[in-house]
Amino acid sequence: MMPSVPTPSAEPSLSALLVEDDARLAALTRAYLESHGVIVAVAGDGKQGLAEALRGRHDVVLLDLMLPGMPGLEVCRELRARSDVPIIVLTARGEEADRVMGLETGADDYLAKPFAPRELLARIRAVTRRARGRAGPALKLVAVGSLRIDPGAMRATLHGKELALTGYEFALLRALAERAGRVLSREQLMELARGNSEEAFDRSIDVHVSRLRAKLGDDPRRPRLLKTVRGAGYVLAAEEG
Numbered sequence: 001m002m003p004s005v006p007t008p009s010a011e012p013s014l015s016a017l018l019v020e021d022d023a024r025l026a027a028l029t030r031a032y033l034e035s036h037g038v039i040v041a042v043a044g045d046g047k048q049g050l051a052e053a054l055r056g057r058h059d060v061v062l063l064d065l066m067l068p069g070m071p072g073l074e075v076c077r078e079l080r081a082r083s084d085v086p087i088i089v090l091t092a093r094g095e096e097a098d099r100v101m102g103l104e105t106g107a108d109d110y111l112a113k114p115f116a117p118r119e120l121l122a123r124i125r126a127v128t129r130r131a132r133g134r135a136g137p138a139l140k141l142v143a144v145g146s147l148r149i150d151p152g153a154m155r156a157t158l159h160g161k162e163l164a165l166t167g168y169e170f171a172l173l174r175a176l177a178e179r180a181g182r183v184l185s186r187e188q189l190m191e192l193a194r195g196n197s198e199e200a201f202d203r204s205i206d207v208h209v210s211r212l213r214a215k216l217g218d219d220p221r222r223p224r225l226l227k228t229v230r231g232a233g234y235v236l237a238a239e240e241g
Contacts, residue, residue, distance in 0.1 A: 016039070016040050017061045019049030019063045020044070020090070025113075033121060046069045047069045048069070049075055050078055054083060059128045061085055064091055065102065066091065077105045080106025081106075084166055086128060086166070087107045088110070088111060088124065089107045090111050091112065130170065146159045149174055158216060169215070181235065
Protein backbone atom coordinates (compact mmCIF):
# COMPACT_ATOMS: atom_id res chain seq x y z
CA MET A 1 0.00 0.00 0.00
CA MET A 2 1.31 3.41 -0.95
CA PRO A 3 2.04 5.75 1.99
CA SER A 4 -0.46 8.54 2.40
CA VAL A 5 0.66 11.98 1.31
CA PRO A 6 -0.16 14.82 3.69
CA THR A 7 -2.68 17.27 2.34
CA PRO A 8 -1.07 20.71 1.94
CA SER A 9 -2.38 23.29 4.37
CA ALA A 10 -4.35 26.20 2.94
CA GLU A 11 -2.15 28.52 5.01
CA PRO A 12 1.66 28.57 4.72
CA SER A 13 3.61 27.64 7.83
CA LEU A 14 4.15 30.54 10.18
CA SER A 15 6.59 31.30 12.97
CA ALA A 16 5.44 33.41 15.92
CA LEU A 17 7.34 34.85 18.86
CA LEU A 18 5.20 35.04 22.00
CA VAL A 19 6.57 37.48 24.59
CA GLU A 20 4.62 36.61 27.73
CA ASP A 21 5.67 36.27 31.38
CA ASP A 22 2.63 34.21 32.44
CA ALA A 23 4.04 30.72 31.94
CA ARG A 24 0.65 28.99 32.08
CA LEU A 25 -0.96 31.31 29.54
CA ALA A 26 2.11 31.07 27.31
CA ALA A 27 1.96 27.26 27.38
CA LEU A 28 -1.76 27.16 26.58
CA THR A 29 -1.43 29.70 23.77
CA ARG A 30 1.58 27.90 22.32
CA ALA A 31 -0.20 24.52 22.42
CA TYR A 32 -3.24 25.88 20.59
CA LEU A 33 -1.28 27.73 17.90
CA GLU A 34 1.07 24.82 17.28
CA SER A 35 -1.94 22.51 16.90
CA HIS A 36 -2.90 24.77 13.99
CA GLY A 37 0.48 24.81 12.29
CA VAL A 38 2.07 27.91 13.85
CA ILE A 39 5.59 27.38 15.18
CA VAL A 40 5.85 29.28 18.48
CA ALA A 41 8.91 30.47 20.40
CA VAL A 42 8.36 31.93 23.87
CA ALA A 43 10.27 34.71 25.64
CA GLY A 44 9.49 35.37 29.30
CA ASP A 45 10.62 39.00 29.63
CA GLY A 46 10.94 42.17 27.60
CA LYS A 47 14.69 42.21 27.02
CA GLN A 48 14.78 38.58 25.93
CA GLY A 49 11.78 39.17 23.69
CA LEU A 50 13.33 42.18 21.98
CA ALA A 51 16.63 40.38 21.38
CA GLU A 52 14.86 37.36 19.90
CA ALA A 53 12.54 39.48 17.74
CA LEU A 54 15.46 41.42 16.27
CA ARG A 55 17.03 38.19 15.02
CA GLY A 56 14.39 38.29 12.30
CA ARG A 57 13.36 34.64 12.50
CA HIS A 58 9.65 35.16 13.07
CA ASP A 59 6.66 36.16 10.92
CA VAL A 60 4.82 37.85 13.78
CA VAL A 61 5.46 38.99 17.36
CA LEU A 62 2.75 38.51 20.00
CA LEU A 63 3.62 41.01 22.71
CA ASP A 64 2.30 41.38 26.24
CA LEU A 65 2.53 44.90 27.70
CA MET A 66 3.06 44.05 31.38
CA LEU A 67 6.52 42.47 31.20
CA PRO A 68 9.44 42.24 33.65
CA GLY A 69 12.81 43.64 32.67
CA MET A 70 11.54 45.93 29.91
CA PRO A 71 7.95 47.19 29.50
CA GLY A 72 6.05 45.92 26.49
CA LEU A 73 5.49 49.41 25.10
CA GLU A 74 9.23 50.03 25.13
CA VAL A 75 9.83 46.69 23.42
CA CYS A 76 7.27 47.63 20.78
CA ARG A 77 8.84 51.05 20.22
CA GLU A 78 12.37 49.68 19.94
CA LEU A 79 11.33 46.82 17.69
CA ARG A 80 9.31 49.01 15.34
CA ALA A 81 12.23 51.44 15.00
CA ARG A 82 14.46 48.59 13.76
CA SER A 83 12.09 46.09 12.13
CA ASP A 84 8.84 45.95 10.16
CA VAL A 85 7.78 42.57 11.60
CA PRO A 86 4.03 42.55 12.36
CA ILE A 87 3.27 43.10 16.05
CA ILE A 88 0.07 42.08 17.82
CA VAL A 89 -0.24 43.43 21.35
CA LEU A 90 -1.83 41.05 23.86
CA THR A 91 -2.69 42.51 27.24
CA ALA A 92 -5.19 42.57 30.07
CA ARG A 93 -5.09 46.35 29.84
CA GLY A 94 -8.18 46.72 27.68
CA GLU A 95 -8.90 50.40 28.14
CA GLU A 96 -9.10 52.45 24.97
CA ALA A 97 -6.18 54.68 26.04
CA ASP A 98 -3.95 51.61 26.43
CA ARG A 99 -4.99 50.27 23.04
CA VAL A 100 -4.26 53.60 21.42
CA MET A 101 -0.87 53.78 23.13
CA GLY A 102 0.03 50.35 21.79
CA LEU A 103 -0.89 51.39 18.26
CA GLU A 104 0.97 54.68 18.58
CA THR A 105 4.18 52.84 19.47
CA GLY A 106 3.94 50.78 16.28
CA ALA A 107 1.71 47.76 16.90
CA ASP A 108 -0.28 46.48 13.92
CA ASP A 109 -3.14 45.03 15.92
CA TYR A 110 -4.42 44.71 19.48
CA LEU A 111 -6.20 41.92 21.34
CA ALA A 112 -7.33 42.29 24.95
CA LYS A 113 -7.17 39.41 27.43
CA PRO A 114 -8.97 37.14 27.90
CA PHE A 115 -9.10 36.41 24.19
CA ALA A 116 -10.43 33.49 22.18
CA PRO A 117 -7.55 31.45 20.72
CA ARG A 118 -9.41 31.19 17.41
CA GLU A 119 -9.52 34.98 17.14
CA LEU A 120 -5.80 35.24 17.88
CA LEU A 121 -5.08 32.69 15.15
CA ALA A 122 -7.27 34.63 12.69
CA ARG A 123 -5.48 37.88 13.48
CA ILE A 124 -2.07 36.25 13.12
CA ARG A 125 -3.03 34.99 9.68
CA ALA A 126 -4.44 38.40 8.71
CA VAL A 127 -1.35 40.44 9.67
CA THR A 128 1.04 37.93 8.09
CA ARG A 129 -0.98 37.85 4.85
CA ARG A 130 -0.68 41.62 4.66
CA ALA A 131 3.04 41.47 5.39
CA ARG A 132 3.53 38.89 2.64
CA GLY A 133 1.61 40.96 0.11
CA ARG A 134 -1.50 38.80 -0.02
CA ALA A 135 -4.03 41.27 1.40
CA GLY A 136 -6.33 40.90 -1.60
CA PRO A 137 -6.65 39.33 -5.03
CA ALA A 138 -6.05 42.43 -7.14
CA LEU A 139 -2.38 42.98 -7.95
CA LYS A 140 -2.64 45.81 -10.46
CA LEU A 141 -0.69 48.98 -9.79
CA VAL A 142 -2.62 51.85 -8.24
CA ALA A 143 -1.77 55.46 -9.08
CA VAL A 144 -3.23 58.53 -7.36
CA GLY A 145 -1.44 61.72 -8.34
CA SER A 146 2.24 61.19 -7.49
CA LEU A 147 1.38 58.25 -5.22
CA ARG A 148 2.14 54.79 -6.65
CA ILE A 149 1.15 51.54 -4.97
CA ASP A 150 2.34 48.08 -6.03
CA PRO A 151 0.21 45.52 -4.11
CA GLY A 152 2.25 42.56 -5.32
CA ALA A 153 5.55 43.96 -4.06
CA MET A 154 3.95 45.62 -0.98
CA ARG A 155 5.63 48.83 -2.10
CA ALA A 156 4.36 52.42 -2.10
CA THR A 157 6.16 55.50 -3.41
CA LEU A 158 5.35 59.21 -3.28
CA HIS A 159 7.14 61.54 -5.71
CA GLY A 160 9.34 58.57 -6.55
CA LYS A 161 10.45 58.03 -2.94
CA GLU A 162 9.58 54.76 -1.25
CA LEU A 163 7.45 54.98 1.89
CA ALA A 164 8.45 52.92 4.93
CA LEU A 165 5.09 51.41 5.90
CA THR A 166 4.03 48.63 8.22
CA GLY A 167 1.78 45.93 6.81
CA TYR A 168 -1.31 47.53 8.34
CA GLU A 169 -0.39 51.00 7.08
CA PHE A 170 0.14 49.61 3.58
CA ALA A 171 -3.23 47.85 3.64
CA LEU A 172 -4.89 51.04 4.87
CA LEU A 173 -3.25 53.21 2.21
CA ARG A 174 -4.11 50.70 -0.50
CA ALA A 175 -7.77 50.65 0.57
CA LEU A 176 -7.91 54.45 0.44
CA ALA A 177 -6.02 54.71 -2.86
CA GLU A 178 -8.21 52.14 -4.62
CA ARG A 179 -11.18 54.31 -3.62
CA ALA A 180 -9.59 57.74 -4.03
CA GLY A 181 -12.09 60.56 -3.81
CA ARG A 182 -14.56 58.39 -1.89
CA VAL A 183 -15.22 58.94 1.82
CA LEU A 184 -14.70 55.76 3.86
CA SER A 185 -16.02 55.40 7.40
CA ARG A 186 -13.81 54.13 10.20
CA GLU A 187 -15.68 50.82 10.16
CA GLN A 188 -15.21 50.44 6.39
CA LEU A 189 -11.49 51.17 6.67
CA MET A 190 -11.07 48.70 9.52
CA GLU A 191 -12.85 46.01 7.52
CA LEU A 192 -10.90 46.71 4.33
CA ALA A 193 -7.51 46.86 6.04
CA ARG A 194 -7.83 44.16 8.66
CA GLY A 195 -10.52 41.95 7.16
CA ASN A 196 -13.21 42.65 9.76
CA SER A 197 -14.64 45.53 11.76
CA GLU A 198 -15.20 43.65 15.01
CA GLU A 199 -14.00 45.49 18.09
CA ALA A 200 -13.30 48.51 15.90
CA PHE A 201 -13.10 51.57 18.10
CA ASP A 202 -12.91 55.05 16.66
CA ARG A 203 -9.52 56.13 17.95
CA SER A 204 -7.64 53.03 16.77
CA ILE A 205 -8.14 53.90 13.11
CA ASP A 206 -7.39 57.54 13.94
CA VAL A 207 -3.97 56.51 15.25
CA HIS A 208 -3.16 54.53 12.11
CA VAL A 209 -4.29 57.44 9.92
CA SER A 210 -2.15 59.84 11.96
CA ARG A 211 0.92 57.63 11.47
CA LEU A 212 0.16 57.29 7.78
CA ARG A 213 -0.21 61.06 7.37
CA ALA A 214 3.18 61.59 8.97
CA LYS A 215 4.80 59.17 6.51
CA LEU A 216 3.05 60.89 3.60
CA GLY A 217 4.44 64.23 4.82
CA ASP A 218 0.90 65.56 5.17
CA ASP A 219 0.23 68.54 7.45
CA PRO A 220 -2.05 67.13 10.21
CA ARG A 221 -3.76 70.53 10.58
CA ARG A 222 -4.37 71.08 6.86
CA PRO A 223 -3.85 67.75 5.09
CA ARG A 224 -3.75 67.81 1.30
CA LEU A 225 -3.72 64.08 0.64
CA LEU A 226 -5.43 62.17 3.44
CA LYS A 227 -8.35 64.27 4.61
CA THR A 228 -10.80 63.95 7.48
CA VAL A 229 -14.49 64.39 6.74
CA ARG A 230 -15.97 65.27 10.11
CA GLY A 231 -18.60 62.80 11.23
CA ALA A 232 -18.09 60.62 8.16
CA GLY A 233 -14.56 59.25 7.95
CA TYR A 234 -11.51 59.70 5.72
CA VAL A 235 -10.82 60.25 2.05
CA LEU A 236 -7.65 60.15 -0.04
CA ALA A 237 -7.74 63.11 -2.42
CA ALA A 238 -8.03 62.02 -6.04
CA GLU A 239 -5.81 64.98 -6.93
CA GLU A 240 -3.19 66.71 -4.81
CA GLY A 241 -4.12 70.14 -3.75
